[in-house]
Amino acid sequence: MLNIHKVAEEAGVSVATVSRVINNQGTVAKKTQEKVEKVISRLNYEPNMLGRNLRNSESRLIMVLVPTISNPFYAQIVQGIEDIVRKENYNVFLCTTDSEPEREKVFLDYVRQKLTDGVIFMDPAVEVEMLQDLANRYPVIQCCEYNEDLNIPYISIDDTQASYKAVKHLITMGHEKIAIINSDETFQYARNRKKGYLKALEEYGLPIKDEWILKNSELNFEAGQNSMRKLLRADDKPTAIFAVSDILAIGALKRMNEEGLQAPEDIAVVGFDNIPFASMTNPALTTIAQPMYEIGSQAAKMLFQKINTPDEPVSSTLLDNELIIRESTLG
Amino acid sequence: MLNIHKVAEEAGVSVATVSRVINNQGTVAKKTQEKVEKVISRLNYEPNMLGRNLRNSESRLIMVLVPTISNPFYAQIVQGIEDIVRKENYNVFLCTTDSEPEREKVFLDYVRQKLTDGVIFMDPAVEVEMLQDLANRYPVIQCCEYNEDLNIPYISIDDTQASYKAVKHLITMGHEKIAIINSDETFQYARNRKKGYLKALEEYGLPIKDEWILKNSELNFEAGQNSMRKLLRADDKPTAIFAVSDILAIGALKRMNEEGLQAPEDIAVVGFDNIPFASMTNPALTTIAQPMYEIGSQAAKMLFQKINTPDEPVSSTLLDNELIIRESTLG
DNA sequence: ATAATTGATGTAACGGTTTACATAAATTAA
DNA sequence: TTAATTTATGTAAACCGTTACATCAATTAT
Numbered sequence: 205m206l207n208i209h210k211v212a213e214e215a216g217v218s219v220a221t222v223s224r225v226i227n228n229q230g231t232v233a234k235k236t237q238e239k240v241e242k243v244i245s246r247l248n249y250e251p252n253m254l255g256r257n258l259r260n261s262e263s264r265l266i267m268v269l270v271p272t273i274s275n276p277f278y279a280q281i282v283q284g285i286e287d288i289v290r291k292e293n294y295n296v297f298l299c300t301t302d303s304e305p306e307r308e309k310v311f312l313d314y315v316r317q318k319l320t321d322g323v324i325f326m327d328p329a330v331e332v333e334m335l336q337d338l339a340n341r342y343p344v345i346q347c348c349e350y351n352e353d354l355n356i357p358y359i360s361i362d363d364t365q366a367s368y369k370a371v372k373h374l375i376t377m378g379h380e381k382i383a384i385i386n387s388d389e390t391f392q393y394a395r396n397r398k399k400g401y402l403k404a405l406e407e408y409g410l411p412i413k414d415e416w417i418l419k420n421s422e423l424n425f426e427a428g429q430n431s432m433r434k435l436l437r438a439d440d441k442p443t444a445i446f447a448v449s450d451i452l453a454i455g456a457l458k459r460m461n462e463e464g465l466q467a468p469e470d471i472a473v474v475g476f477d478n479i480p481f482a483s484m485t486n487p488a489l490t491t492i493a494q495p496m497y498e499i500g501s502q503a504a505k506m507l508f509q510k511i512n513t514p515d516e517p518v519s520s521t522l523l524d525n526e527l528i529i530r531e532s533t534l535g
Numbered sequence: 536m537l538n539i540h541k542v543a544e545e546a547g548v549s550v551a552t553v554s555r556v557i558n559n560q561g562t563v564a565k566k567t568q569e570k571v572e573k574v575i576s577r578l579n580y581e582p583n584m585l586g587r588n589l590r591n592s593e594s595r596l597i598m599v600l601v602p603t604i605s606n607p608f609y610a611q612i613v614q615g616i617e618d619i620v621r622k623e624n625y626n627v628f629l630c631t632t633d634s635e636p637e638r639e640k641v642f643l644d645y646v647r648q649k650l651t652d653g654v655i656f657m658d659p660a661v662e663v664e665m666l667q668d669l670a671n672r673y674p675v676i677q678c679c680e681y682n683e684d685l686n687i688p689y690i691s692i693d694d695t696q697a698s699y700k701a702v703k704h705l706i707t708m709g710h711e712k713i714a715i716i717n718s719d720e721t722f723q724y725a726r727n728r729k730k731g732y733l734k735a736l737e738e739y740g741l742p743i744k745d746e747w748i749l750k751n752s753e754l755n756f757e758a759g760q761n762s763m764r765k766l767l768r769a770d771d772k773p774t775a776i777f778a779v780s781d782i783l784a785i786g787a788l789k790r791m792n793e794e795g796l797q798a799p800e801d802i803a804v805v806g807f808d809n810i811p812f813a814s815m816t817n818p819a820l821t822t823i824a825q826p827m828y829e830i831g832s833q834a835a836k837m838l839f840q841k842i843n844t845p846d847e848p849v850s851s852t853l854l855d856n857e858l859i860i861r862e863s864t865l866g
Numbered sequence: 867a868t869a870a871t872t873g874a875t876g877t878a879a880c881g882g883t884t885t886a887c888a889t890a891a892a893t894t895a896a
Numbered sequence: 897t898t899a900a901t902t903t904a905t906g907t908a909a910a911c912c913g914t915t916a917c918a919t920c921a922a923t924t925a926t
Contacts, residue, residue, distance in 0.1 A: 205911085207913080208912065217876085219876090219914090220915075221874085221875060221876080222913095223913060224874095224914095226913090231875090232875085233874060233875085250644060250647040251912080252649050252913070253645065253648030253912095254585050254588050254589040254594075254648070255589055256648075256913055257881095258585040258589055258881050258883095258913080259881055259913050259915090261881070273604040273610045274614075276605055276607065282631070295642070296631070298630065298631070299628065300627070300629070313581060316581040317583055318584060318585050318882095425814075454815050455815070457815075480755070480756055484788075485816070485817065486788075486816065538882055538883085539884095550884090551907080551908095552904085552905060552906075554885080555884095555905090563905085567904080583882050584882095585881085585882070586883040586911090587882075589883075589911050589912065590884045590885090590910075591884070592911070
């Protein structure tokens with residue numbers, strides 16, 4: 205086994221001296237230092253991180269829990285996280301949970317088990333008590349999806365206000381029959397976006413119909429296509445659609461295209477997130493831009509607050525969002 | 536500190552007994568077991584993974600190094616990896632390198648430092664000697680991007696043959712002026728795809744022009760758009776384009792769209808990868824489908840071969856690929 | 867020349883877990 | 897009843913690195 209003892213032995217010094225050289229604390233005589241360094245590079249020695257972290261009870265590792273990486277939405281957020289984390293000389297381990305509680309649990313245990321120093325959690329599906337319990341003892345930040353009943357700092361946007369804005373835009377464009385393609389309402393964001401949708405319709409006295417309110421348990425193109433298929437078969441066809449995710453909106457646009465329909469002439473479509481691909485579609489997609497990078501970097505900053513001053517409370521934030529108007533709603 | 540000693544003390548047993556209960560080895564008397572379990576759940580104890588892994592010199596953790604998660608191409612591969620890895624009762628840590636050698640190095644050190652049991656490496660930019668050295672001592676698999684001069688197992692596709700197929704398709708459709716939008720030729724795949732492109736042109740005696748051969752250091756929509764802008768300004772405009780990535784192809788399509796041009800009528804476009812978005816564009820994109828899920832799951836299987844039988848050689852594989860013909864080339 | 871200070875290095879405990887081996891108690895065999 | 901075996905539990909070393917404290921040598925001060 206190649207370890208610090210072996211190096212010490214080869215160099216004819218004690219392990220303490222080797223350790224001092226590795227963590228260059230400057231208290232080692234020059235020639236001893238050189239001697240040790242020579243042995244280290246000759247043997248190709250790397251300190252074992254388990255031993256080191258165990259001793260230091262610190263890993264300088266952050267875990268980021270995402271449901272999936274197939275939605276580019278997360279890519280930008282992770283970029284924001286990475287940039288801050290690296291600046292602090294930490295590194296990021298990204299873990300995908302598929303929103304499965306058991307998988308989330310396994311990864312969260314890594315925090316309890318001291319493998320990582322903290323966690324940024326998007327889209328938690330795990331039981332709330334267990335999450336709260338974890339957050340009481342370790343640094344945890346909720347990012348994007350959150351539960352405000354918990355005493356865990358979160359960073360997100362005001363989904364209700366954002367979707368209200370999106371739907372109001374459709375109303376301003378003259379639409380009166382507006383459908384929503386939503387995801388699973390177990391998610392807070394889905395409930396909030398529906399709330400904003402309903403609020404806008406009520407405010408303008410527009411009809412609310414069950415057949416215009418669709419839910420999807422999966423969030424992918426196919427779900428968007430399926431939802432659009434259903435809407436095109438509705439007794440009373442909507443003239444505009446608000447999809448709570450660009451992915452769903454793009455699937456919907458595709459379905460229209462397959463049926464020979466045009467956006468916005470036949471049906472206008474608004475998405476949500478402003479993933480890079482949203483501007484690449486034809487027609488380009490009107491959408492709510494979340495400040496993804498900013499969300500990520502803020503989340504990381506909040507996490508470091510918790511790590512560095514565990515006893516001081518970290519305040520939660522809702523960031524601004526922006527309606528990006530493109531061809532899919534512009535007559 | 537809450538540790539196994541504390542639990543042992545509270546339960547009035549030795550640490551060995553607690554350890555046996557945790558790893559339920561069945562050699563503990565029923566009532567002792569219950570007593571210990573009660574204490575464990577009362578104190579909310581979780582074994583420290585650093586201590587455990589240090590002792591066992593095993594982490595049951597796999598590191599996957601990707602340049603970025605913003606290209607959905609990687610999402611599918613990672614899915615393939617995850618499914619196998621979980622089946623083996625391991626977990627995946629995903630790390631993004633931005634193809635920066637220093638970042639790659641930091642993560643690779645985690646393997647040396649025993650934090651993870653192996654690595655699947657896509658798109659290595661790190662110095663080859665260091666990678667080879669790592670692979671000599673730890674389980675490493677090259678995935679997608681690879682260097683065949685190294686003695687490190689790889690899984691990928693035959694890029695030369697695939698791009699030859701793509702370009703031949705364009706030729707079959709009657710095109711004689713065919714451009715390539717490539718990425719950085721420091722990458723093996725980029726060199727191979729160019730090779731296939733040239734081979735097809737040569738075989739059919741078609742012209743090869745410098746102004747039809749474009750390179751991009753970044754691989755994103757903007758790069759695709761920029762390349763297309765250049766091609767549209769060429770003295771001799773191509774009638775067909777082979778892009779070595781769907782992302783580039785989609786950017787190129789967008790640029791055409793902005794200029795009021797249609798694919799394939801004005802210029803035909805072929806992409807590479809068959810990311811989910813590729814079928815969502817309008818027109819839908821003709822592309823080379825890489826068996827992404829399969830690549831990922833194979834990579835994981837190969838890694839476990841290395842982990843479980845370190846001394847037996849693992850053979851490298853090139854998987855089949857398929858040309859998916861869609862609207863962007865179909866007159 | 868002696869005492870006091872500085873500098874370089876070593877010793878050993880500690881962080882948390884697992885497990886070979888030892889021991890004690892309980893059971894079975896003779 | 898005694899010896900042999902089985903079962904349950906405990907002791908202590910091992911995994912690897914860090915660091916407070918101790919030690920010794922060398923330098924500086926008096």
